[in-house]
Amino acid sequence: MAMPDKQLVACPHCSATQQEPVGVVSTVCRACSGHFSLEEKEGAGPRTKKTKTKPSRLVRCTQCENQQKVYEDALSAVCTACGAHLEIGSYTLEGVVRQRVQTEGDITFAAGSRYVGPEARGRTVTVAGRVQARVRAAVELVFAKKGEITGPAAAPTIRVAPGAEAVGGHIAAGLLKVEGGLKAKEVYGRTRIEVVKGGHLDAETLVARELSVAPGGVLQGRLDTTAAPAEGPTSAEAEK
Amino acid sequence: MARPSSPLRLPPGLRLDGALVVRGDARVACAVKGSLRVEGRLEIAPGAVVDGEVASHSLHIEPGATVRARLAIGKVPSPAKVAPLRRFLPAAFFPPALK
Numbered sequence: 001m002a003m004p005d006k007q008l009v010a011c012p013h014c015s016a017t018q019q020e021p022v023g024v025v026s027t028v029c030r031a032c033s034g035h036f037s038l039e040e041k042e043g044a045g046p047r048t049k050k051t052k053t054k055p056s057r058l059v060r061c062t063q064c065e066n067q068q069k070v071y072e073d074a075l076s077a078v079c080t081a082c083g084a085h086l087e088i089g090s091y092t093l094e095g096v097v098r099q100r101v102q103t104e105g106d107i108t109f110a111a112g113s114r115y116v117g118p119e120a121r122g123r124t125v126t127v128a129g130r131v132q133a134r135v136r137a138a139v140e141l142v143f144a145k146k147g148e149i150t151g152p153a154a155a156p157t158i159r160v161a162p163g164a165e166a167v168g169g170h171i172a173a174g175l176l177k178v179e180g181g182l183k184a185k186e187v188y189g190r191t192r193i194e195v196v197k198g199g200h201l202d203a204e205t206l207v208a209r210e211l212s213v214a215p216g217g218v219l220q221g222r223l224d225t226t227a228a229p230a231e232g233p234t235s236a237e238a239e240k
Numbered sequence: 241m242a243r244p245s246s247p248l249r250l251p252p253g254l255r256l257d258g259a260l261v262v263r264g265d266a267r268v269a270c271a272v273k274g275s276l277r278v279e280g281r282l283e284i285a286p287g288a289v290v291d292g293e294v295a296s297h298s299l300h301i302e303p304g305a306t307v308r309a310r311l312a313i314g315k316v317p318s319p320a321k322v323a324p325l326r327r328f329l330p331a332a333f334f335p336p337a338l339k
Contacts, residue, residue, distance in 0.1 A: 208301075209303045211300070215297060215298045217313070220315075222309070223301075225306055226308065
């Protein structure tokens, strides 16, 4: 039996080329794992020739740290390196939630919601409800409205939104920007703590190498700059 | 009382022990132990060592400063609660309005 003829196709996501049998309607890119169609539309060239592609984003495997590109609106993916199933959808949580919330997408705890469970982990995490758990955001953690986190919270950037009356326990951030109200037990700003006009930060303990409070901002607490390492903590320290 | 136009500068090498009140802005680069109350903007420069209590209208602590203090920023207590520290400082360190 003769082998089917091959054709060279280009991935619309990363432009990598690969051989595919003639006649296939779709395939998965071996370079970026993006799915694309090879069907030809009437009066148009193959879809692989399209210049406009769906927006994509980078996600990191929670098992092996491998990074790969996925569609912006994808809900799940399989790691191209280790084969692990990845949760990458974005969620808005309302009411009482007890199931695990861990995704490479965004998480919003809506006002009035309550989460009790294992560590909540996402890309950007917005807390307007009550979270009785550890919270970790890969990019940004936002306290909004009457957001409350009773467990440790860590993110490269933590922002207290204007108008918020938030409550936190142990907060570890690279940059902490306070535009609303935040009352916390311990605040650790690896790079900087910044309270802008209208912001109000009340903490028992503050640790930061650099701190600024603009006119119209309020800050209360005991500060110790010597407890902050010169180069800042590692991500593992931030998770404490 | 008129505010001094230029900030009070406390250069490195000074060591202040007690309570210091500044009517305007201040930039601290020295060692201060005790109470520091600034009615304007307070800047704590690299190399400064502040130990005690700090109150000011606004604040900027630069990297390299050592601060172990209770902060009350944005809510400055009334002058009557804090005794001035002028006796610890040479007159040259006070702006004309404070002399």
